[in-house]
């Protein structure tokens with residue numbers, strides 16, 4: 001597990017000591033080394049964060065396909081099923097977004 005350093009200007013987290021922030025461009029003296037506890041939180045939550053991000057992308061795809069089905073308008077039952085799927089996709093997406101927002105506020109990012 002590499003040591004993590006956080007940019008005190010923009011919050012970018014770097015593995016190892018950076019020369020320059022790749023996000024905001026400040027020099028290395030604006031980075032602070034994270035404690036092993038803080039680093040562990042970030043490494044430990046990395047996979048779950050990636051899964052939430054992928055779920056959000058899949059839910060967006062479901063919403064897009066559902067809208068295509070709604071627009072196709074084959075019959076009322078199909079439109080109803082697609083409308084439900086679109087609404088459920090919104091719920092799935094927002095639930096994962098809320099979880100990610102919680103992770104960010106707890107330093108699991």
Ligand SMILES: [Zn+2]
Pocket residue numbers: 007008009010011012021022023024025026
């Ligand atoms: Zn920065």
